[in-house]
Amino acid sequence: MAMRAVVLESYGGPEVLTIREVPEPVAGREDVEVVVSTTALNRADLLQRQGLYPGPAMEHEIPGMEFSGSVASVGPAVTRWQVGDEVMGIVGGGAYAEKLVIHERQAMPVPPAVPVADAAAIPEVFLTAFDALVVQGGLTSGRWALVHAGASGVGTAAIQIAKAIGARVAVTASAGKLQRCLELGADVAVDYRSGDFVAETAAATDGVGVDVVLDVIGGEYTIDNIKALRVTGRLIQVGVMGRQTVELPLGMLLPKRAALIGTVLRARPLEEKIALTQRVERELLPLFDSGRLEPVIDCRFRLDDIADAHVYMESNANVGKILVDVA
Numbered sequence: 001m002a003m004r005a006v007v008l009e010s011y012g013g014p015e016v017l018t019i020r021e022v023p024e025p026v027a028g029r030e031d032v033e034v035v036v037s038t039t040a041l042n043r044a045d046l047l048q049r050q051g052l053y054p055g056p057a058m059e060h061e062i063p064g065m066e067f068s069g070s071v072a073s074v075g076p077a078v079t080r081w082q083v084g085d086e087v088m089g090i091v092g093g094g095a096y097a098e099k100l101v102i103h104e105r106q107a108m109p110v111p112p113a114v115p116v117a118d119a120a121a122i123p124e125v126f127l128t129a130f131d132a133l134v135v136q137g138g139l140t141s142g143r144w145a146l147v148h149a150g151a152s153g154v155g156t157a158a159i160q161i162a163k164a165i166g167a168r169v170a171v172t173a174s175a176g177k178l179q180r181c182l183e184l185g186a187d188v189a190v191d192y193r194s195g196d197f198v199a200e201t202a203a204a205t206d207g208v209g210v211d212v213v214l215d216v217i218g219g220e221y222t223i224d225n226i227k228a229l230r231v232t233g234r235l236i237q238v239g240v241m242g243r244q245t246v247e248l249p250l251g252m253l254l255p256k257r258a259a260l261i262g263t264v265l266r267a268r269p270l271e272e273k274i275a276l277t278q279r280v281e282r283e284l285l286p287l288f289d290s291g292r293l294e295p296v297i298d299c300r301f302r303l304d305d306i307a308d309a310h311v312y313m314e315s316n317a318n319v320g321k322i323l324v325d326v327a
Helices: 043-049 123-136 153-164 175-184 197-204 221-228 270-283 285-289 303-314
Strands: 002-008 017-023 031-040 066-074 086-090 099-103 144-147 168-173 188-191 210-215 229-237 259-262 297-302 321-325
Touching: 002 303, 017 303, 043 303, 066 123, 086 123, 086 270, 123 153, 123 210, 123 229, 123 270, 144 153, 144 197, 153 168, 153 175, 168 175, 168 197, 175 188, 188 197, 197 221, 210 221, 221 229, 270 285, 297 303, 303 321
Parallel strands: 144 168, 144 210, 168 188, 210 229, 229 259, 297 321
Antiparallel strands: 002 017, 031 066, 031 099, 031 321, 066 086
């Protein structure tokens, strides 16, 4: 059987995204086969398209790291799911397609309050933000987080998670996106072009500093991130949209007894991904039904318009997720 998918046959600009027929994936003993309703764009997709972030080995290189859809079939050892169940999740690649397979324990149920077509806006950003802020950053009630690119998919998820657990959060964003960050719950919103997030967070925390920084920029932000940390704070680097290198003065880092932690989801072993997925399922998914969390969707494209979706993401105009309807 064949399916439609976006295939990378070369690397470069959005024009290299080719839609063609490819064989459907085959589910293993513990896998579920999913008919994809919707996928979503991530910065990693842009890098993979340019040949800068290799995806997992597969016969045809199909990008896409998250999805929502319904179970079409299950492997013989699957016990969690039945045909027709609505699921969502993250994959190493292959989500820009009509079908994919995923290990049964890595799939999550679509919250009843969220339409399945919108649920693809949840997995990657809420898993990333929860892992960075809570699991690795140690954010808890009463503590402060600083989140850069607050209007991005990860940023909008991070704001909501921080507020849901009783923490306080400062964000940076462009001037036109600050109001949306405040509406989502940000306590402090700083224009990254004209503001000083070190001074703003110092004022908000009475000079103590923030407990955890979630950064996707790197480069020139790194030193100021350390300045913004409190003693024993943690800087969690989940992306590098700025310069790849920075001269780091250790004399600034050591007295704060601070930790600088780099992290990605894609390269982790399956069991680590499953553990994080199941923790998010237990601790976060009920908050979508109570209304304390919501997927933040900027716009939607058709699969046939995937190149236009990439162009739009590269413009940095979005607030929240860019979805691609596959079904």
